[in-house]
Amino acid sequence: MKSAPPNPRWAPWVFIAPFLVLFATFTLWPLVQSLLLAFSQTFGPKRSAFVGFDNFAFLLRDPLFWQALRNTLVYTAGSVFIQLPIALMLALLLNRPGLRGRAMFRLIFFAPSLVGLVFVAMVFALLFQSRTGLVNAGLHSLFSGWDPEFAWLDQHVMGSLIVASVWLYAGFNMIYFLAALQNVSRELLEAAELDGAGPWSRFRHIVLPEIQPVAGFVVLLSVIGSFQAFELPYVLLNNSAGPDNRGLTIVMYLYQTGFLTGDLGYASAIGWILGLILAGAALLQIRSTRREET
């Protein structure tokens, strides 16, 4: 038998070249630049001056940054403690054996994920409108005492935002949970049921340990995604941070300082703080899964 001619030395480089060139130009180079920018003060894209740690020092004393961080933390908590449990519950409901119409329900729950962030934000902005929105009209027809002029996007900025995000993301994360639930052994569950284990204890002792790795991954993805929230609150609040900046998020503040004020340096400093927070979250997740494995 003839042995295969060795593949030419250039082959892998030709295949990876398009990616590598674009990746180096539009990811690695900006990454290096963002570090330099974070230590500069800039006025538009043309002029800049080195200022050392000034941007970071200013950031720590900037009340708007702290407000943005607080709002972002509230939003993230909403994702992890409200949206993900709902996603898991939907997956558990859909995973019941003998259920009919599973594919149809799955498609319905997933549908919001196809609607772009901007469009979701626009629909919910109108749904939450004080006089004309469906939310107030519906609540008023159910409870006649409800004030049809209640200003959701004024009084409950973060609450409205979290409702919109639950609608948008719960069905998406449900898909991950569904895939994980498929690994849970049916026989084990039935045996436990025969032994008299109730639904909660079956969930707690059989289902939860089995889906734990995927659940950890989904939590991390949600935290990372929530920390980068921008379009949803920005468009929901009609291209603003809402009354008294009550809907200001970290990335919205980055956008405002970089593109409305024109200080790309300060914006980069905000970006690096965000990057460090996310790296910390990822490390925490990796360490906690390691500990459970050993």
Added chain:
Amino acid sequence: MRRFALIPVYAALVFFAALTLVPLVWMATSALKDQQDFFTSFFLPRGDGFLGIAWDRITLVNFTRLFRDFPIGRALFNSFFFATVTSSGATLACAMGGYALAKYRFKARRTLAILVLGALIIPAPLLIAPSYQLLWQLGFLNSYSGLILPAIAPAFGVFLFRQSMLNSVPAELLESARIDGAGEFRIFFLIVIPLVRPMIGAFLLITFLGAWNNFIGPQIILQQPEVFPLSVTINNLRGIYSTDYGLIMSGTLISVAPVMCLFLLLQKEFISGLTSGAVKG
């Protein structure tokens, strides 16, 4: 017995399905009403027609106004162009890159694989400010190139294709093709690509959706209304005609409907591709 046990499950599912559908149905029905009916009825205009609905008051006036008075046709074209070029370019570049890292032995392979993995945790907003500066230096501001080129090299795509090719492309197959004298590109396009077809479908859809719904990119990079995609155009519409609800909802419907149809076509590939990484990892 078992059948009755499922009744509360169905009840809960129907309840959540209704909650999920209400905003979508409201969007679609609002697009079909004029301003007067928007204020007087929740969904379709009430009247004495079949099912208590005034079918004759359903109108397409919002859509005709949208296409006549606003550059929606152009925006629709821009979105299609932008999403098609970005998704096909990214799929080709990432499949090729993933193939190089999965199936060739060369010196820099390990370093490159670590680089791709590390790039997964770079938050996109961190790159917004320096990318804007770079695009300005390259003269790419306000151009399709400025929008498309940076979106063609997502590291997670190379990572996904590498993972799927490690398992589903057998080395013996490539060996025997080489013995038969097939060139490297022939092997890639005729053997490797067909083997990872589900991944290609899923990744095309993911990148198409991402480009179609991209808002912050065009908002920052583009300045002239003629090149705006739907996301920016519809949002600007809301700034000017903030109380013309029918108009806004019909624009939103036009933006959402094409990707919904695309998804229905590629549904199967999408869900399997989406979860393949999660279950293994």
